[in-house]
Amino acid sequence: MAKSEVLIDQLKIVLKQQGMTYSMLASRLNISEASVKRIFSKYHCSLERLDEICEALGIDVIDLANLVSISKTLINHLTEQQEQELVKNEKLLLVAVCARNHLAFEEIIKQYDVSDIECTRLLAHLDRIHFLELLPNNRIKLLVAADFRWLPNGPVERFYAKQVQEDYFNYAFSSVNEQRIFLSGYMSEHSSKAVNKKINALASEFQELTKQDYAEELSNKANYAMVLSIRPWELQSFEKLRR
Numbered sequence: 001m002a003k004s005e006v007l008i009d010q011l012k013i014v015l016k017q018q019g020m021t022y023s024m025l026a027s028r029l030n031i032s033e034a035s036v037k038r039i040f041s042k043y044h045c046s047l048e049r050l051d052e053i054c055e056a057l058g059i060d061v062i063d064l065a066n067l068v069s070i071s072k073t074l075i076n077h078l079t080e081q082q083e084q085e086l087v088k089n090e091k092l093l094l095v096a097v098c099a100r101n102h103l104a105f106e107e108i109i110k111q112y113d114v115s116d117i118e119c120t121r122l123l124a125h126l127d128r129i130h131f132l133e134l135l136p137n138n139r140i141k142l143l144v145a146a147d148f149r150w151l152p153n154g155p156v157e158r159f160y161a162k163q164v165q166e167d168y169f170n171y172a173f174s175s176v177n178e179q180r181i182f183l184s185g186y187m188s189e190h191s192s193k194a195v196n197k198k199i200n201a202l203a204s205e206f207q208e209l210t211k212q213d214y215a216e217e218l219s220n221k222a223n224y225a226m227v228l229s230i231r232p233w234e235l236q237s238f239e240k241l242r243r
Contacts, residue, residue, distance in 0.1 A: 105138035
């Protein structure tokens, strides 16, 4: 990733931490909200404009560069034991996921049945396992990297898999922006590798779009889940009939 893209990604995080929306930033810069969104989605920003954005946020470019340097030391995954702690307490996992999605303290207690005292206690627990740092006034500083992933087939993935099987697919998928596609067919190893490559590209795009929307007001967003998979598989009833 180019250095300019890294800086703009860090700016998105600072915007979210300060509770500043694209609309608010546009007002401070005396430009349109569409222009601000274009800067953060196209990663096109002059040095002069970068200075103006930093000034609007009360930081300078050196501060921004230091934040990028710190972010490179963030963790990419938790340990098996740490993930076990999360799945033993669903509210703890909920608050971890909310923090991971850059929801502020006030947004968490507004969206979910978690009191302010309980949320503070859960955030303190996440601080102890080094998932985040709980700052004064319940501000949240994530200690996980942008490419953070749950452990493959670890406690959290197994927890989600159970929920997916029991709840996620038991749904009509009939509204706008909803899809369920099931395909099955004989395929060579070469073709399966090509499909896997496209799945990885789509997963990366999903993550990138969520980053672009960090500074969007929560009322303009919804939590989306996307499940992608491919593997050799056949219905058990068919498999039983194989010679």
